[in-house]
Ligand SMILES: Nc1nc2c(ncn2[C@@H]2O[C@H](COP(=O)(O)OP(=O)(O)OP(=O)(O)O)[C@@H](O)[C@H]2O)c(=O)[nH]1
């Protein structure tokens with residue numbers, strides 16, 4: 032019996048949702064960073080096995096949204112719950128010195144939505160590798176078990192892969208019987224252009240601090256693949272042809288533009304070099320990358336700008 036269906040990955044910012052999506056699919060589909068609110072769109076990741084196909088939806092972290100971009104992000108995440116066959120709720124195995132567990136506002140909101148949705152839900156407690164003592168898991172499990180009738184609760188590490196296969200097996204059991212929904216070789220529906228913009232944004236997240244990550248958007252203006260190797264797919268690890276890219280980094284204020292460019296252009300140079308090597312690996316091609324920084328005042332608050340920058344709902 033073949034099973035297939037959609038599963039939404041929901042949780043607070045920074046709990047490791049995108050890391051898990053990448054682990055499950057074996058591909059880097061979603062960017063990851065130690066800073067919260069990294070993911071801004073729903074990201075499809077399809078896992079195809081001989082007995083099943085799971086279409087995972089990675090979502091932005093659920094938080095108390097201030098501002099329009101953040102409101103769209105939280106809507107995209109919570110809205111996904113009603114569109115899927117089952118939900119994977121992720122929390123972090125954060126231990127406090129006295130072993131007490133605080134659920135927190137974001138998780139309370141998610142629990143509320145889960146109750147209303149009545150979808151089969153599995154809870155994964157992620158980052159167990161970072162937990163100093165395993166017994167610290169027990170109060171976390173007990174606390175969440177008392178909050179919701181979860182199908183099952185799994186301690187996992189998206190980083191090391193611990194517990195992920197068992198988690199997948201349980202998730203499959205929640206899907207209906209049915210045929211493949213996507214061609215088996217299809218891992219995502221993201222356009223290369225979008226992934227490239229995300230890879231650049233990931234490097235900005237890694238190189239810049241404070242408000243810069245939250246005020247930055249990236250758009251690829253030109254994607255010229257006329258010199259790309261015609262014999263795609265290029266063998267793994269090999270690189271073929273050249274892709275020329277022009278991208279714009281949008282920030283909200285002149286002061287932010289100065290920081291992203293840096294003294295004598297040093298910061299932008301670093302961001303560009305790091306982005307280029309990531310993009311080369313992703314496209315399996317040599318990349319010529321030209322980066323421009325522009326101020327777009329209050330883009331994260333304005334609907335016209337949000338639409339142009341790709342932050343209105345895609346599905
Ligand atoms: N130690 C440890 N760190 C992890 C694990 N999973 C993710 N992380 C780290 O946690 C941070 C956040 O990971 P992401 O995958 O970006 O988290 P997210 O839930 O997608 O975050 P948002 O997109 O902001 O909602 C990164 O620094 C990851 O490397 C894990 O299992 N163990």
Ligand SMILES: [Mg+2]
Pocket residue numbers: 048049050061062063069070090091092
């Ligand atoms: Mg994410």
